[in-house]
């Protein structure tokens with residue numbers, strides 16, 4: 001690309017949903033002939049896609065804006081924090097434009113105002129699936145925007161609005177292009193994947209001469225036609241989720257479910273205004289595992305929510321023992337600017353929150369370790385993410401990128417593995433996060449498993 005092409009720097013913060021917004025903006029910039037550059041110095045203007053989910057994310061976003069202003073001076077702000085323009089202007093009055101999430105048009109207008117596009121009919125550097133920020137072999141697939149729930153600790157509905165589902169044929173076409181472009185794992189994301197299609201009354205659409213409903217199960221059936229791994233994130237334990245589990249048992253969707261339970265005490269869940277019938281959760285998990293015994297369940301929890309008593313916290317620990325989840329992330333509750341939970345009485349003191357978080361993580365670490373140890377001696381399909389010296393580092397079907405564990409393949413380099421390969425790995429060892437294995441093991445050498 002010629003040096004005279006306008007150049008944009010891009011800072012992408014936040015969750016996978018924000019990452020998809022960044023990818024769309026980058027794609028549009030590239031279509032219009034902008035060069036994306038990696039340094040502030042080289043850029044004509046810098047776009048910062050912000051996160052506003054918790055106060056630490058707000059601070060990180062404001063810092064990123066400040067850094068871009070100091071280093072470059074021409075800064076366009078977009079993303080979740082853009083829904084709170086006063087806060088941004090107060091900290092950084094000199095930003096050029098502020099827009100909220102998914103407001104691609106405003107970002108593009110602001111870029112055009114600083115540095116107009118230079119049309120070059122000979123440039124065609126954008127693949128038909130757009131630009132991606134993830135490695136070539138996996139991609140996030142955003143199926144909807146917004147959320148119909150009103151969890152008391154969350155401000156996403158006020159930032160992103162109510163649920164708006166993308167038509168199923170549009171999602172399937174995008175997935176098809178991604179797979180054609182080399183993607184081997186599709187990570188389905190939204191705020192509540194199990195609510196997909198409820199806003200459009202599960203409208204039927206055509207794809208590859210077949211009718212599909214805009215609904216989680218039907219979407220999964222369509223995605224399974226593509227031959228890539230399909231991983232489901234942010235699913236709530238509603239009854240209709242049961243329909244998807246047989247697809248996992250049949251190998252059509254990965255045997256993995258990311259279910260953000262957040263707590264296990266009915267009273268705390270009520271204060272959190274969480275969706276789903278809590279009392280049925282353990283029964284539901286058991287039923288899922290009866291249908292698909294190998295499935296991995298990942299979840300996130302908040303400890304030290306306002307009003308949480310020691311007994312309620314212990315209920316949560318008991319839940320961990322019973323549920324035997326594979327992977328768990330946890331946070332000590334921290335107030336989010338604008339969330340209703342801030343008004344709840346009986347805030348838990350910081351030191352108690354920290355102590356509970358530590359106890360929680362220690363309890364889960366034992367469970368995760370045992371569940372991983374049970375995989376030693378088995379052969380698992382592993383998707384290779386990268387090579388590190390002699391090792392190939394990958395993930396099994398039970399591990400999502402960034403948030404779960406890894407499989408370290410000791411003879412990865414010798415076996416000629418490369419990112420994007422899917423290989424059978426014999427698991428030789430484990431710890432509390434990761435598995436260790438070999439590709440080139442002779443059955444006899446391994447012994448009598």
Ligand code: SF4
Pocket residue numbers: 147148149150151154155156157191192
């Ligand atoms: S389900 Fe609750 S936590 Fe998740 S986005 Fe919706 S309101 Fe927020």
